Amino acid sequence: MFAFSFGKILLLAAVIAAVWFGYRWWQRVQKVTRDEGATLARERARAPTGEDMVKCPACETYLSPKAARACGRVECPYPG
Ligand SMILES: [Zn+2]
Incomplete structure (x- = not known):
């Protein structure tokens, strides 16, 4: 038991x-x-879409300031 x-x-x-x-x-x-x-x-x-984008005055495309690249135009202010 x-x-x-x-x-x-x-x-x-x-x-x-x-x-x-x-x-x-x-x-x-x-x-x-x-x-x-x-x-x-x-x-x-x-994600990059949430970042503040800057407009390139030469080519009028919006770029991430950290990833800005020259678009190829002479007036483009970004290094590339
Ligand atoms: Zn540009």
Whole structure:
């Protein structure tokens, strides 16, 4: 009788442990998924379309100031 109850308690403990570790694992998976989603959102927010663009007075195209390249015209103020 005692041995049977002890076995049941062990089984119950094993089930609880399995549920607990499964829950913790699931939480970690959810957190990683959320973090990856946040990283993607940050990278989208950093996309060149969100930058301030400057207009080249010579060729009238809009350029990113950091990536400005000469368009080939003599009047173009950008180095290239
Ligand atoms: Zn230009």
